[in-house]
Structure formats: structure tokens, C-alpha cells
Amino acid sequence: MKHFFICSLLIILWGCQKHDKSTQHILSNADGSIELTFDLNKNLQPYYLLKYQGKMVLDTSRLGLKRTDGNFESQLSLVSVSEPETITDSYTMFHGKQQQMEYQAKQYTVHLKNNQDQEFNILFQLSENGVALKYQFPETSEDLKRIEEEFTSYKFGPETKxxxxxxxxxxxxxxxxxxxxxxxxxxxxxxxxxSHIGEGWVYPALFETDSVWALISETGLKENYCGSRLKYNEELGALQVTFPQTEEVFPGGALNPESVTPWETPWRIITIGSLADIAESTLGTDLADPAIEMNTDFIKGGLSSWSWVLLKDDFTNYETSKKFIDYASNMNWDYCLIDCDWDQKIGFEKLAELASYAQSKDVKVLVWYNSAGSWNTTPYTPRSKLLTHEARESEFKKLKDIGIAGVKIDFFGGDGQSMIAYYHDILKDAAAHELLVNFHGTTLPRGWQRTYPNLMTMESIKGEEFVTFEQVNADLQPSHCATIPFTRNVYDPMDFTPMVLDSIPRMHRRTSKAFELALPILFTSGVQHMAEIPEGMSKQPGEVIELLKNIPVDWDESKLLSGYPGKDAVMARRKGSTWFVVGINGENIPKTIPLDLSFTGSKTGTLITDKQKNSFQIENVTSDQLKEIELNGYGGFVLKLD
Structure with missing residues (x-):
């Protein structure tokens, strides 16, 4: 009897200490391949675990926020978890890897309250290969609420790369x-x-665990939140969402998130699956805000000539600009970009002449602006012309009146909420004046190209111009380019400004001609600013020049055929019934890569490869006979199938 009493007491005590599992909820996508477990720990802090096809992707990972007026990361009570709601969306993109988009997900809403009885929701959306989450404050208040810290984290295992x-x-x-x-x-x-710099890591961030890949970013970033990044938290043993550095603000503006309520955060997004699932994902725009109401008749993507990348400052002048307009016209390209200091070296009246001349050649002119106020010391002009709504209205109207098609705006100041609002304000004002926009020296787009269709591209990458600055960048370019299709360029357009087929002044180019030729197709951007200049283009075979006259930027379909980050990438993109298949070798070793082109049907086409590093080999092929491709070290290929 005494033994029975002791056993019973131990069972009762164990039960008291055991975590109450009534708060645990298992959420899944439609086919059950993704399973997310939500729960509260012993401190009543929300967390989640994530599995893909039964494999652990994320272990116990924290959730929650801390506001100055309330704690939403611990001592929470679970009110309810909704039944799954089916979310569907269908939309069209003007450029990128795919035009017609379809999205479907199961949405779960977790309703919580803190110990001050303040309401707090966490929304989860689980799609075929995606997980998204965001926070909501549903209560209405005109008082400005401020978020001090976000605890969203991603806890990967020690074997993760x-x-x-x-x-x-x-x-x-x-x-x-x-x-x-x-x-x-x-x-x-x-x-x-x-990070060796000490400030964490930017999005998108790529991970591989036991052959399961995950790509993390954010989207749906509005004016009332800051951009975030990841930083490893030793206490959590996980990468945590963190806020910008103190300096990353528009002068006098907010750094961290602040807003009245109701209020919701951006989506935290994770694409999960194979490497092809990563490269082909559209989750960044699937969860972005729908397009604002605006006229879109003026929006057209295309290729652009650009003198500055190889010729630099001294060639921003009237004569060179006219020459590059002719170059764009001869290449059947839509645009010519006139870069920094045009206001001093060309002047507004001569710019109007160039715009009129370009129109006669069926080319549109894009012009450069310096975004900066006091946040940097850049000398290039026009500078400080876009800092207020009134200034932008005046400047954009003048540009529109002389027929300028768009603006390239450079040198932004970071990710603070006020700087994010500055981006939104520019995009809205540019849309009102029917101007295309390209941001440089900039943050990540985070799906804005869907919300603002006039946003054609953003830099946010160590692009081709850096190869012209230092040999070390040229040395790293092959592996860098073979990483981008799986990271930076997955969710958002990227102004890498690709392709030098001839030579780069003072630099030894490591990549082959065919490697460079593949880049405008491998990378996606609403406007592809081409680095090659007329003199270099004139040295290329006729077949190569003809190919470059007809490269789309608004693809109908994209497929990753093979690859590994930093090593190689083979991508197929379709426009209408024509397939472009391209590949690059990021390593300095020869490779034979299998090709399964059965998805194209039986087509004939032109294959351009490297005979030697500095020359092309061009041959006619059929898709059903081409079973593999040989790549030189740092080599590439382009296959066009009609």
C-alpha cells in the first residue's frame, strides 16, 4: 500500500511538472508535405517547429514581439487556433521568371493575449513549398505603438549548411x-x-539540411515597418530577425517599427523543398501586396545600353549618349541609360534633345539621380532633388514632359522605417508621372515589384560593375554568379548589369564569353542594363548579336535543370513556344552536365558554347539528341530552341 501511494504521488508530481500539451497545434499544407507545430513553452512563449516530408527543418524556434507598451513574447495565453482557411490568388507580373501566377495556401490564425489582456495574432500560411508567418495587432488605437524587438527565429541543426x-x-x-x-x-x-563584419546577414538566406533546402526572406514590407535581417542569437541557439543599425534612417525619421493599430508586420517567408523548388519559387510576390491603382500602359521591360559601367564618368556626355542610343536601336533594345552627372555634363536642354532623338530611333531614355540627403557624402548629381513630395512632383513632371521613360535612383541610407517609407513615396510619385524606377545602392525589393508595377529592378547585389573595380571581384565572379540563382535573384528582380563579351579595362576576366552570354537569361530583371559597349559588340559573331536582339525579360515559364550554389547552374526559360536554356560553371574545372530536354518537345535550335575561353563555338542541334553538355572551367552555354 505504501509502495502504491509513493508511485501515485510521483505520477501526480510528474504530471504537474509536465508541459500542458493542450496548447500544441499541428498545422499542415494541403498535401501534408509541410508540417508546422505551434506551441507555448513553460514561460508561455510561443514557438514553432517545421518539418518537410517528415524531416526536421527547424527545431524549436521562437516567435513574438516586444512593444514599448506591452510584452507579446512571453506570459501569453492561447485563446484559439482557427480552422484552416483556403487562400487563393491569381495575378500577373510584368517581368520576371513567370507572368501568370497562381497561389494557394492553408491559412491558420493563432489568437493570443498577453498578461495585460492585449490581443495578438500570428498568421501562418502553408502552401505547396512555402511557409509564411506574420503578426497582427487587431485592436484599434490612435496612440503610436512602437516595437522594440522581434523574436522570430530560425533554429537549424548543427549539420545544416x-x-x-x-x-x-x-x-x-x-x-x-x-x-x-x-x-x-x-x-x-x-x-x-x-558575420566577420558583425552586423548579421541579409536576405535571402539559403540553408540545406539532409538534402532539404530552405530559403528565408521577407515580403509585404509597408511604410510602417523597417526592413530586417538575421543575426545569430547565442541564447536562442538560432538566427533571429533583427532591426537596422541606428544610422539607417531618413534624417529625423523613425528607425524601428512604429504605427497606430490595427497593425500587421511583413510576412516572414520560407521556401522549402528541392533546389529546383527554391530557384523556381514565386513566394516573394505571392505574399506581396497587390498592385496599387495606376495606369500601366507605359510599363514595358527590355534591354538597355549603358556607357558608364565600362567607360565611367568621363563618357557621360552628349556625344557618347547619342552613340549609345544608336547602339540600343541597332540592337533592338528598348532603352538607353544616361548615368550620373548628366545635369552638369549634358544639361537639361540637351537631355531633351537626346530624348527626342531616341524617340526617333524607337528607344527610350532612362536617367540617373542621387537619392541622398545628408546620409552620405556622394558627390554625384543630380543630388537632393527627390527628398520631398513637392520636389519629386516638380522633377518628375519635367522629366515626363521631355519624354524621359524612367529614373535610376542611387545611394540610399539603409533599412530604417523612415527610409523604407522614402522608397514607397518615390515609387508612388513616379507611378503618378508614368516613370519606370530602378533603385541602386539599395535595400532588397521584398516583393515591391508586384505592388508597384513601375518598379523594374533594384541592384542589391555585387554586380558586374564591381568586376571593373578590383581584380578580386573578377576572381570571385564565377562562383558568385553561380550562387545568385539560388539566393538574391529568387524572389526579386536584380540589376546585376550583366555581360562583357570582349574585355574589361585593367582587369583579367575569369569568365568565358559563353558564361557572360548566359547571364542576361540566367538572371531576371525588368530592365537588363547590358555592360558590353558598341566596340565590344561589333567583334562578336553575327549569331550572337542576333541572339542578343531578342532576349525577353517577361518569361512565361522557368525551370531549374541542375545546379548547386557556387558550383554551377543550368536554367531553362520559355517565352511563347521558344525555350532558352543556359548554364554557367562557377568552378575552374571541366564538367559534363546531363541535359533532359524532353519538356521542350522535339525542337531545333542553336547551341553556343566555348570552343576556347576567348571564342565561341556555334552549332545547330535538336533537343531530343542533346543529352549532355560539356563546360570548360568558368565556362557556359546558351541554347535557343524554336
């Missing part, structure tokens, strides 16, 4: 222009490795 780009230290670099998302990715590192 990561591909991460360091966040730069604010106010460093040339003329204090950092951060601008222009660092090289660190490859196949442990997720707990600290």
Missing part, C-alpha cells in the same frame, strides 16, 4: 554609402558562424 551574405556596417565604404547589400555570399558555412 548555409549560404549567407553579410550585412555591411552602416556609414562605411565609399563616401559612407553602406549598407547596400553588396557583399559576397559566404558559402556552405554553419548557421551559427558570426
Amino acid at each position: 548555409s549560404w549567407l551574405q553579410p550585412m555591411a556596417k552602416a556609414k562605411t565604404g565609399w563616401e559612407h554609402t553602406n549598407p547596400s547589400y553588396e557583399e559576397h555570399y559566404e558559402m556552405a558555412i554553419s548557421p551559427d558562424k558570426p
